[in-house]
Amino acid sequence: MVAEEGRKLYLKIDATDRMKQLMTEYYIDAKGAEGTDRPICWITSGGPVEFLIAMDVIPIYPENHGAMCGASKMGVQLAEVAEGLGFSGDLCSYARLDIGSAITHGGPIGGLPRPDFLLCCNNICGTVQKWYEELARYFEVPMFLMDTPFIHKTTYEHATEYVRKQCLELVAFLEEQTGREFSLERFAEVAMLSVEGIELWKEVLKTAEHRPSPLTCFDAFIHMALIVTLRGTPEVVEYYRLLKGEMEKRIENGISAVPEEKHRLIWDNIPIWFEMRNLGQLFARNNTCLVADTYTTAWAIDIKIDDPLTSMADAYTGIYLNISIDLMFEKLLALIERFSADGVVMHSNRSCKPYSLGQYDLARMVTERTGKPVLMIEADMTDSRAYSEAQVRDRVEAFIESFP
Amino acid sequence: MSVDVLSRLQDLTGDPYSYARAWKGRTGGKVMGFYCHYAPEEIIHAAGALPVRITGENRVISDSGAHLQSYCCSLARTGLDMALGGDLDVLDGTVFVHTCDTMQRLSDIWRLDAGFDAHFDVVLPGRMEGDSSREYLYQELGSFRDRTGEYLGPVDDEALKRSIGIHNRNRVLLEEMYRLRRQDPGVLPSDEVLMVVAASAIMDKEEHNALLEELLGTLETRLSGGGPPPQSSLCKGEEKEEKIRLFGIGSVMDQWEFLRMVEDAGGTIVDDDFCTGHRCAGAVAPEGPDPIESITARIWDGALCPCKHAMSRDRAGYLLERITGSGAKGVLFFQFKFCEPHAFDYPHVKKALDEHGIPSLHLEIEQGSVSIPRLRTRVEALLETMRGA
Ligand code: SF4
Ligand code: SF4
Numbered sequence A: 001m002v003a004e005e006g007r008k009l010y011l012k013i014d015a016t017d018r019m020k021q022l023m024t025e026y027y028i029d030a031k032g033a034e035g036t037d038r039p040i041c042w043i044t045s046g047g048p049v050e051f052l053i054a055m056d057v058i059p060i061y062p063e064n065h066g067a068m069c070g071a072s073k074m075g076v077q078l079a080e081v082a083e084g085l086g087f088s089g090d091l092c093s094y095a096r097l098d099i100g101s102a103i104t105h106g107g108p109i110g111g112l113p114r115p116d117f118l119l120c121c122n123n124i125c126g127t128v129q130k131w132y133e134e135l136a137r138y139f140e141v142p143m144f145l146m147d148t149p150f151i152h153k154t155t156y157e158h159a160t161e162y163v164r165k166q167c168l169e170l171v172a173f174l175e176e177q178t179g180r181e182f183s184l185e186r187f188a189e190v191a192m193l194s195v196e197g198i199e200l201w202k203e204v205l206k207t208a209e210h211r212p213s214p215l216t217c218f219d220a221f222i223h224m225a226l227i228v229t230l231r232g233t234p235e236v237v238e239y240y241r242l243l244k245g246e247m248e249k250r251i252e253n254g255i256s257a258v259p260e261e262k263h264r265l266i267w268d269n270i271p272i273w274f275e276m277r278n279l280g281q282l283f284a285r286n287n288t289c290l291v292a293d294t295y296t297t298a299w300a301i302d303i304k305i306d307d308p309l310t311s312m313a314d315a316y317t318g319i320y321l322n323i324s325i326d327l328m329f330e331k332l333l334a335l336i337e338r339f340s341a342d343g344v345v346m347h348s349n350r351s352c353k354p355y356s357l358g359q360y361d362l363a364r365m366v367t368e369r370t371g372k373p374v375l376m377i378e379a380d381m382t383d384s385r386a387y388s389e390a391q392v393r394d395r396v397e398a399f400i401e402s403f404p
Numbered sequence B: 001m002s003v004d005v006l007s008r009l010q011d012l013t014g015d016p017y018s019y020a021r022a023w024k025g026r027t028g029g030k031v032m033g034f035y036c037h038y039a040p041e042e043i044i045h046a047a048g049a050l051p052v053r054i055t056g057e058n059r060v061i062s063d064s065g066a067h068l069q070s071y072c073c074s075l076a077r078t079g080l081d082m083a084l085g086g087d088l089d090v091l092d093g094t095v096f097v098h099t100c101d102t103m104q105r106l107s108d109i110w111r112l113d114a115g116f117d118a119h120f121d122v123v124l125p126g127r128m129e130g131d132s133s134r135e136y137l138y139q140e141l142g143s144f145r146d147r148t149g150e151y152l153g154p155v156d157d158e159a160l161k162r163s164i165g166i167h168n169r170n171r172v173l174l175e176e177m178y179r180l181r182r183q184d185p186g187v188l189p190s191d192e193v194l195m196v197v198a199a200s201a202i203m204d205k206e207e208h209n210a211l212l213e214e215l216l217g218t219l220e221t222r223l224s225g226g227g228p229p230p231q232s233s234l235c236k237g238e239e240k241e242e243k244i245r246l247f248g249i250g251s252v253m254d255q256w257e258f259l260r261m262v263e264d265a266g267g268t269i270v271d272d273d274f275c276t277g278h279r280c281a282g283a284v285a286p287e288g289p290d291p292i293e294s295i296t297a298r299i300w301d302g303a304l305c306p307c308k309h310a311m312s313r314d315r316a317g318y319l320l321e322r323i324t325g326s327g328a329k330g331v332l333f334f335q336f337k338f339c340e341p342h343a344f345d346y347p348h349v350k351k352a353l354d355e356h357g358i359p360s361l362h363l364e365i366e367q368g369s370v371s372i373p374r375l376r377t378r379v380e381a382l383l384e385t386m387r388g389a
Helices: A016-033 A049-054 A062-071 A075-084 A093-104 A127-139 A157-178 A184-209 A217-223 A225-229 A234-252 A273-285 A308-317 A325-338 A359-370 A389-401 B002-014 B016-027 B041-046 B074-084 B101-113 B131-152 B157-183 B190-200 B205-223 B256-264 B291-301 B315-326 B340-355 B372-388
Strands: A040-043 A058-060 A117-121 A143-146 A263-268 A288-293 A343-349 A374-379 B031-034 B050-053 B093-097 B118-122 B244-249 B267-272 B330-336 B360-365
Touching: A016 A058, A016 A217, A016 A225, A016 A234, A040 A049, A049 A058, A049 A157, A049 A184, A062 A075, A062 A093, A062 A225, A062 A273, A075 A093, A093 A127, A117 A127, A117 A157, A127 A143, A127 B340, A143 A157, A157 A308, A157 B131, A184 A217, A184 A225, A184 A234, A184 A288, A184 A308, A217 A225, A217 A273, A217 A288, A225 A234, A263 A325, A273 A288, A273 A389, A325 A359, A325 B101, A343 A359, A343 A389, A359 A374, A359 B101, A374 A389, B002 B016, B002 B190, B002 B205, B016 B031, B016 B050, B031 B041, B041 B050, B041 B131, B041 B157, B041 B291, B074 B101, B093 B101, B093 B131, B101 B118, B118 B131, B131 B291, B157 B190, B157 B205, B157 B267, B157 B291, B190 B205, B190 B256, B190 B267, B244 B315, B244 B372, B256 B267, B256 B372, B267 B315, B267 B372, B315 B340, B330 B340, B330 B372, B340 B360, B360 B372
Parallel strands: A040 A058, A040 A117, A117 A143, A263 A288, A263 A343, A343 A374, B031 B050, B031 B093, B093 B118, B244 B267, B244 B330, B330 B360
Antiparallel strands: none
């Protein structure tokens, strides 16, 4: 069953170098801006970054940085700094390590540049609301909370109106913070680039519908960095065009991400950053490709050019983590069908309650409706202290073995 | 006289849903459960239903383990377990209010699995400052009134105003109880204070108002030196030694045995910010022509839960003021394990306390595995240092 090491288990994507270059430039530029008159704003991953780009504000994503710290296995040491200050070890590990890094300037890039202000959107969780409050106190900078009412069954007109109004408040906030004037034309331009980037990102992910798939979700986890951090810029558009081209070429040449793809699975939840490489190889060795995930698709939002404000309000309110379990199920079901998956792997992530609570129900719903099995892995996205590699390996192998 | 009131309340909190069952049998009305003190009880009441609070309980989890991971707070886990196990059968439906990530997901799971007739979500704003948030809150309450109306029957303005009056009265009376206690904590031990508040969330408010009035009368007589000393079964001992005044911070406080232990060890929680405590008292809904506006104002101006965001209302500053005002000399953090909103605020509040030389103790508990002897050692240590100081 286990693939011979005839071909390398992991096939490098050539575009990766370009992405690394763009991300390095981005961080160097951002760090260089610290202390100059170029404003820096820390923003949550689900936040409406288009407003910042349109105002020439440098966006910084502590969550992206958290993922980097996790992948470089520095998450625990930074989290422990925050725990030493009284932050519970049960809090979201992104928040813990970010607070630790803010204080010590620790992490793979020596910490993030100091923010001039903060933009927090609670469409991903209530955690960020509390985390950013702490950042606002620590850095003594203003914070704007974009409050996106959770969708249990339907969206109500008054909720959309509320978020739309907040978009205008955000504009006023940014004008005040930067002393610059907001330009609707510039914003429309950015929104257009954002849409273009998002469309290309969707197309990149879509190439995995092909059997065998040219990419795995582990690739997507790495290559999503730009759509999260810099959407709305021309570089992102250019980059995803490159990546898409490479994936299409792979399909043409019959090259698959996993040497011998026999089984196709969907991943649910944030990656286990410190274990990505091992997990990727584990699945590949067992001829299994994780063809799609619920995480990277979360950035595939819909913005309409004709009314960017209203459609942005709807798009940011309707993202995956801001909808009920039954609505999530519909999306998960669509992924399973679209990518012809044989089952689902769920990362029960003790850091992330909005993502993880409800997974047991989701798993049951998947199996009831499709007959397909679900594997539950208990872990944390960056805190490796409670992780058991051997146990996960055994469970993954047993799970894959159960496929015909 | 008050002995009767107190033993009555004690029975109630010991078996919280028997009251609802009897009420239902008597009136034929509907019973609606809710978790959070932000729930607009007035609207439920005005529709002729009985709002009954769910706060989990000390129990070993069985059924809810298949729905909620172990890293979820016990409030959600034990509450769901009660629902799945049939202990909440008296409920016709449940109202969930948007607070934290856990409650948000619990609402989904509850709606999908618990099998009650009706389910409502009141998606309160996360931000509690700024005109647009207030306007949204108003709209959402109005929407809730319409949506519940379809199930419970329409709620007209007059009925709602009447309910607001009854609920305001309840808050004023509870506030008065807290005031008397601050004057002399010996007048009623903290476990009984919190039981009185807990009872108000599970019984008909008018009936509770009557009990409260009776209780307050007795407390006042005691304070003015008349009448016998407190004699409830729980308030044992007539020793006159002054208890050390503490302030309690946390969400749900339903650990009566713990509170008795604190009293027994020589401390008393003279005031608190529990959402099953002082947060249920005080802020009344200003009565006016538009009842939804009245409720909006009450929620907007009332005590702020750590789940809500308002940079203009610093929590540490607010708590410091409350602590000083209560005469408390120390603080007990009594928090649920895995509760993010409270855990995030803790270092900030703790730092402010340290800066003001206010000693504190941080306790993290899970319903169902509260070890009184272990907690006692820690509480005694705190009281010991306070006595030394
Ligand atoms: S991991 Fe989850 S809890 Fe943490 S910031 Fe992200 S969405 Fe929020
Ligand atoms: S606020 Fe805390 S205790 Fe209350 S439900 Fe949420 S996590 Fe649990």
